[in-house]
Amino acid sequence: MIATPIPTHIAIIMDGNGRWAKARGLPRYAGHHAGAEAVSRTVEACCELGVRVLTLYAFSWENWNRSPEEVGDLMGLLDVFLRRELPKLRRHQVRLQAIGRLKELPAAQRATLQEIIAQTASFDRMTLILAISYGGRQEIIDAVRRLAQRVQAGSLQPQEIDEERFSQQLDTAPWPDPDLLIRTSGEQRLSNFLLWQSSYTELYVTATLWPDFSKQDLVAAITDYARRERRFGRTQGGFCEVPSAHTPVLPSSDEAEADSSQDGVGTIR
Numbered sequence: 001m002i003a004t005p006i007p008t009h010i011a012i013i014m015d016g017n018g019r020w021a022k023a024r025g026l027p028r029y030a031g032h033h034a035g036a037e038a039v040s041r042t043v044e045a046c047c048e049l050g051v052r053v054l055t056l057y058a059f060s061w062e063n064w065n066r067s068p069e070e071v072g073d074l075m076g077l078l079d080v081f082l083r084r085e086l087p088k089l090r091r092h093q094v095r096l097q098a099i100g101r102l103k104e105l106p107a108a109q110r111a112t113l114q115e116i117i118a119q120t121a122s123f124d125r126m127t128l129i130l131a132i133s134y135g136g137r138q139e140i141i142d143a144v145r146r147l148a149q150r151v152q153a154g155s156l157q158p159q160e161i162d163e164e165r166f167s168q169q170l171d172t173a174p175w176p177d178p179d180l181l182i183r184t185s186g187e188q189r190l191s192n193f194l195l196w197q198s199s200y201t202e203l204y205v206t207a208t209l210w211p212d213f214s215k216q217d218l219v220a221a222i223t224d225y226a227r228r229e230r231r232f233g234r235t236q237g238g239f240c241e242v243p244s245a246h247t248p249v250l251p252s253s254d255e256a257e258a259d260s261s262q263d264g265v266g267t268i269r
C-alpha cells in the first residue's frame with residue numbers, strides 16, 4: 001500500500017536521456033525515445049495512484065540551443081508520442097494541456113498539440129501538462145508584460161498587483177502549485193522550471209536516469225513526500241494542502257510600501 005497523502009500535483013524534470021543512451025553506446029535520440037516510453041508509463045502510474053495534475057518538463061526554452069538535429073528529433077518525437085498516446089489518454093480519461101511559448105513550435109507540432117488538447121478537453125480524471133518551449137523566467141517576463149500593459153492602459157493600479165493577480169497571468173493559472181517536484185539523474189537544480197510556482201514545493205531528487213524511471217521510483221518519491229511536514233514558512237503545524245491556509249497576515253499595501261521605503265525589510269519568508 002502506498003503512503004498518503006498523495007500529492008495533488010506532481011511536476012517532473014525528466015533528465016538523463018543522453019547519459020542513458022551514452023551508457024549503451026547509442027545515439028542521443030535513442031535516449032529520448034526510451035524517455036518517451038517512461039513518460040507513457042508515468043502518466044499511467046500517476047493515474048492509478050490518484051494524482052490529479054502531472055506537469056512534465058518536455059522541452060525547455062534553453063533546449064532550443066541544442067543542435068538542429070536533436071531539436072528536430074525531439075519535435076518529431078513529440079508529434080509521434082502525442083498521436084500514439086491519444087488512445088491511452090482516452091482510456092484513462094486524461095486531459096492534455098501545454099504551457100510554454102508554444103508560438104515558437106513548428107506549425108505541425110503546434111497543430112498536433114492543439115488537436116490532442118481539443119480531443120481530450122472533456123476528461124477530468126487527471127490533467128497532463130506538457131511544458132514545451134517553457135522557461136520559468138520567460139513565463140514571468142510574459143506575465144509582467146501583460147500586467148504592465150494593463151497598467152499602461154489604466155485598467156490596473158500598480159498597488160493592485162499582488163501574488164494572486166500575478167499568478168493569474170502565468171501559464172499555470174488554472175492549476176494549484178506543485179506539491180512535489182521530482183528530478184531524475186541526480187542533478188540538484190531547478191533549471192528554469194516552474195520558478196514562481198515551486199516556492200513551497202517539496203523537492204525529490206533520484207539518481208535514476210529518466211528512461212529507467214518506473215512506478216516503483218514514483219512510489220518511492222511519493223512515500224518520501226508523505227513523511228515530510230510542510231510548514232510553508234511557519235514554525236509549527238501539520239500537513240497543509242490548501243495554499244490559502246498558510247497565507248500570512250501581511251500589512252496592507254500602504255503599510256508595506258511605507259515599510260519598504262524605510263528599510264527594505266519586513267517580508268515574511
Ligand code: FPP
Nearest residue numbers: 014015016017018019032035036058078081
Ligand atoms: C533531458 O535529457 C531531457 C530532455 C531534453 C527533454 C525530455 C524529453 C523526453 C523525456 C522525451 C520525449 C518527451 C515527450 C513528452 C514526447 P538530456 O538529453 O538532457 O540528458 P543528459 O543530461 O543525460 O544529456
